[in-house]
Amino acid sequence: MKKLNLLPIVVLTVLIATSCSSYQFATVNSSLEQPFADGFIFENDTLQLHYSFEGLNCPLNINVYNKLDVPIIIYWNQSSLIVNGATYPINPSVATFSTDYSETSTELYYSTYTNGSSSGTITNNDRSGFVPPKASLRLNDLNVCTKFLNTKNATKTEKRNIVAANGLSYEVKAFDFNKASTPLFFRCFISYSDAQSGDKKYIDNEFWVTSVYQIVDSRLPARADQFYLTKSTGVGTVVGVAALTGLAIIAIDNYDPNEEATY
Secondary structure: OOOOOHHHHHHHHHHHHOOOEEEEEEEEEOOOEOOOOOOEEEEOOOEEEEEEOOEEOOEOEEEEEEOOOOOEEEEEEEEEEEEOOEEEEOOOOEEEEEEEEEEEEEOOOOEEEEEEEEEEEEEOOOOOOEEOOOEEEEEOOOEOOOOOOOOOOOOEEEEEEEEOOOOOEEEEEEEEOOOOOOOOEEEEEEEEEEOOOOOOEEEEEEEEEEEEEEEEOOOOOOOOOEEEEEEEOOHHHHHHHHHHHHHHHHHHHOOOOOOOOOO
């Protein structure tokens, strides 16, 4: 009985495991303030909202800061994410909070000053949206988009040179959009009130994709106004099938009809 040639099997294993990943990197725009690509800021007399979308599948990261000296309540069950006209509830299962504090006390002959910070996690059924005075609440468990964006309505398509996360320059296909032609338009609608007045108020912020870069097997540096989508191109599977066919031919070539099988 002939010995099995292991080389074709090794080659087959490597080829099947090899596949390419295709990426879309999408840049988000808004009418809100955007400080140094660090995200988008909404602010009024009561609170400050800091939005960022950095990461896979456009994660909706919202940091809510209470500017008041009294608590505020975010009504998650009356808040929504509206994506291309479809409404999805914002009802976080996990949120984190943080707060800084300082205090000065004066005794008869001297004064003392203390300061510090605290943080924690709100989980499970505690979804009240309670934000203490001068403290932050962060939501980060909701994705806006999970599938590749349709680029057929782009107002401009061209090849561009970009610098990837590895520091190398690549030529990629770029698609530009305006607010009317964008493949992804979404709004973040939030209901809230402060504990003192109890008057319910609303915030409705708009965002849309203004550009998409299509890249294969490369990543862009992380930015708060940019997210990415990914999928496998399936090249590895095709190559693997070709390798399998080659292995069958090799097996036939190595077959000796005059040799009896032994077990």
